[in-house]
Amino acid sequence: MDSNKFEIIFKEGRGRYMIANEELSQGDIAFVWKPYVLVPYVTYKDQVCANCILISMKAKHECRNNCHRAYYCSRYCEEQHWNEYHQYECSFLEKIFQLERLGYNDEVVNYARLVMRILTRRFKDLSQKSKCMSFDEVWLSSSHADKFSKEKAKEFECIAKLLTEYVLTKLVYEKSNDSIEVFLPDSEDTKKVHIDDFDQWFDDRIQSNERNATKVLLEKVFILVCIEEVNALFHITFKLDGYSAPPQTYAMGIYPSAAFVNHSCSPNLARFPVQDDRNDFHVGDVVYFATRSIKPGDEVCYSYLERDATLPGNRQEMIQCQLKRKEKLKEEFFFDCDCVRCQNESNENSDSSYETLIEQLKCKRSECKGWFIPALNGKQMMCEACQMLR
Numbered sequence: 489m490d491s492n493k494f495e496i497i498f499k500e501g502r503g504r505y506m507i508a509n510e511e512l513s514q515g516d517i518a519f520v521w522k523p524y525v526l527v528p529y530v531t532y533k534d535q536v537c538a539n540c541i542l543i544s545m546k547a548k549h550e551c552r553n554n555c556h557r558a559y560y561c562s563r564y565c566e567e568q569h570w571n572e573y574h575q576y577e578c579s580f581l582e583k584i585f586q587l588e589r590l591g592y593n594d595e596v597v598n599y600a601r602l603v604m605r606i607l608t609r610r611f612k613d614l615s616q617k618s619k620c621m622s623f624d625e626v627w628l629s630s631s632h633a634d635k636f637s638k639e640k641a642k643e644f645e646c647i648a649k650l651l652t653e654y655v656l657t658k659l660v661y662e663k664s665n666d667s668i669e670v671f672l673p674d675s676e677d678t679k680k681v682h683i684d685d686f687d688q689w690f691d692d693r694i695q696s697n698e699r700n701a702t703k704v705l706l707e708k709v710f711i712l713v714c715i716e717e718v719n720a721l722f723h724i725t726f727k728l729d730g731y732s733a734p735p736q737t738y739a740m741g742i743y744p745s746a747a748f749v750n751h752s753c754s755p756n757l758a759r760f761p762v763q764d765d766r767n768d769f770h771v772g773d774v775v776y777f778a779t780r781s782i783k784p785g786d787e788v789c790y791s792y793l794e795r796d797a798t799l800p801g802n803r804q805e806m807i808q809c810q811l812k813r814k815e816k817l818k819e820e821f822f823f824d825c826d827c828v829r830c831q832n833e834s835n836e837n838s839d840s841s842y843e844t845l846i847e848q849l850k851c852k853r854s855e856c857k858g859w860f861i862p863a864l865n866g867k868q869m870m871c872e873a874c875q876m877l878r
């Protein structure tokens with residue numbers, strides 16, 4: 489983050505939030521963030537490079553073990569990914585994909601993949617003894633561990649057990665209490681976790697002397713699953729189906745810096761994922777830009793609902809209906825929205841200034857479902873879907 493342009497403020501009762509120190513005009517870039525980890529969506533695993541997340545490759549390269557779970561745009565990417573992550577993950581991925589056979593959908597496999605990647609990266613950071621600030625930031629993000637429904641908690645428990653097995657079999661080589669305990673830092677949130685039938689699972693699957701350390705590790709992995717569920721960012725694209733079809737989610741990642749930015753139902757920031765290396769941006773970065781002018785001292789916010797707003801039919805609801813927005817934010821993110829728009833709106837009285845802003849940002853080409861984002865030249869706006877300049 490450009491530390492001069494923005495400042496993170498902490499206020500008791502309000503938590504952390506970010507304010508602008510400089511003026512920004514519509515289309516100005518606010519931040520460009522790199523992921524802590526990023527994985528392709530399983531649905532598009534053969535169209536998105538597992539290493540660099542480039543879309544629609546012409547040549548597909550398989551992983552060296554032909555696991556059919558990871559494809560690459562080049563041999564170079566295969567090699568890099570093997571060294572970084574895949575040598576640990578390859579032989580365990582089959583178990584992750586078996587979640588489908590247990591009745592879980594692709595979505596569940598996707599977030600299990602993402603948490604697996606966080607754990608692998610954590611292992612790499614620990615073994616290289618790098619002081620990794622980003623992991624500390626991931627770990628400090630809200631987990632809301634006690635707020636998920638019983639059904640969701642059961643699902644998280646199943647994933648946490650699988651991934652704890654992954655840590656113990658593929659990542660922690662010294663099976664001592666000490667090494668298991670330091671793998672993930674302590675967290676107060678583990679007090680909110682209750683794992684059913686731990687002993688049975690431990691005796692059936694783990695069979696070691698480190699029962700207590702394993703229990704604590706399992707609780708911490710459960711927390712990480714919750715953190716991922718609340719904080720993951722989804723990347724969408726028009727490249728797969730064209731500009732008149734709804735965009736598809738092709739990757740998901742964790743961007744620790746995003747955890748400092750609050751939600752607003754009338755956001756002054758929007759984001760797009762970088763899909764080709766361009767200027768100073770690299771594939772997989774996420775770029776936040778100003779949707780309207782921002783003055784020094786203004787809080788900067790984006791919409792946590794923007795993913796829903798891209799689904800057919802949902803956009804109008806999200807734009808217009810305060811009740812629906814509030815319901816969704818409570819259900820998925822566990823807070824009562826107190827943004828300026830929600831404070832000014834009631835059910836009878838909707839905020840038309842936001843609808844006007846939305847109209848400005850929507851592509852004007854008929855049939856196109858895209859939105860304007862900053863163009864390469866840094867001066868104009870360009871439709872993310874059909875590339876029309878404005």
Ligand SMILES: C[S@@+](CC[C@H](N)C(=O)[O-])C[C@H]1O[C@@H](n2cnc3c(N)ncnc32)[C@H](O)[C@@H]1O
Nearest residue numbers: 503504747748749750751752823824825826827
């Ligand atoms: C990603 S964090 C944002 C930073 C957060 N304020 C903090 O101190 O860590 C998301 C959390 O911030 C709070 N939050 C974000 N936007 C909000 C809003 N519009 N109204 C009320 N609370 C909000 C909620 O507690 C939410 O779970």
